Amino acid sequence: MGDEVIFVGKKPLMTYVLAVLTQFTSGRNEVLVKARGQMISKAVDIVQVAKRRMSPEISIPNIEIGTEELRGKENKTRNVSFISISLKR
Amino acid sequence: MGDEVIFVGKKPLMTYVLAVLTQFTSGRNEVLVKARGQMISKAVDIVQVAKRRMSPEISIPNIEIGTEELRGKENKTRNVSFISISLKR
Numbered sequence: 001m002g003d004e005v006i007f008v009g010k011k012p013l014m015t016y017v018l019a020v021l022t023q024f025t026s027g028r029n030e031v032l033v034k035a036r037g038q039m040i041s042k043a044v045d046i047v048q049v050a051k052r053r054m055s056p057e058i059s060i061p062n063i064e065i066g067t068e069e070l071r072g073k074e075n076k077t078r079n080v081s082f083i084s085i086s087l088k089r
Numbered sequence: 090m091g092d093e094v095i096f097v098g099k100k101p102l103m104t105y106v107l108a109v110l111t112q113f114t115s116g117r118n119e120v121l122v123k124a125r126g127q128m129i130s131k132a133v134d135i136v137q138v139a140k141r142r143m144s145p146e147i148s149i150p151n152i153e154i155g156t157e158e159l160r161g162k163e164n165k166t167r168n169v170s171f172i173s174i175s176l177k178r
């Protein structure tokens with residue numbers, strides 16, 4: 001099975017925490033939590049809460065940050081930072 | 090020389106970007122950018138902008154996330170996520 005990607009948006013924090021935990025309890029070994037812009041802080045919170053819930057089973061083997069070009073209105077592009085946090089059981 | 094730590098707060102983004110670049114141009118080889126809570130997203134933006142400005146000279150050898158206990162009013166503690174991004178020239 002490949003990585004399950006959980007993309008962080010405007011839903012409540014615990015919605016994403018439960019999504020992460022559900023992936024692990026259903027047998028997956030690796031989950032990716034991704035977020036852009038202002039949601040990056042929330043992604044870190046989600047990972048920390050999930051990690052505490054399943055501690056010490058979950059580790060964070062890799063964290064990546066970067067910039068993505070988003071195409072907005074009138075076809076203008078803008079740069080948005082992203083984070084991608086991998087969680088391993 | 091040890092790491093220079095730049096702690097991200099409420100100042101404008103470019104203030105921190107310039108602080109990072111100043112450290113590197115003054116001869117330092119490693120700079121740590123740290124942030125807590127909502128400032129985490131901003132820290133990622135700062136690192137990305139600084140990286141673009143000095144690309145390809147700067148790399149990101151390590152990113153750490155975690156939880157800190159802060160003691161607030163009435164001596165209550167609350168958990169806050171943090172990020173620590175190391176930049177290397």
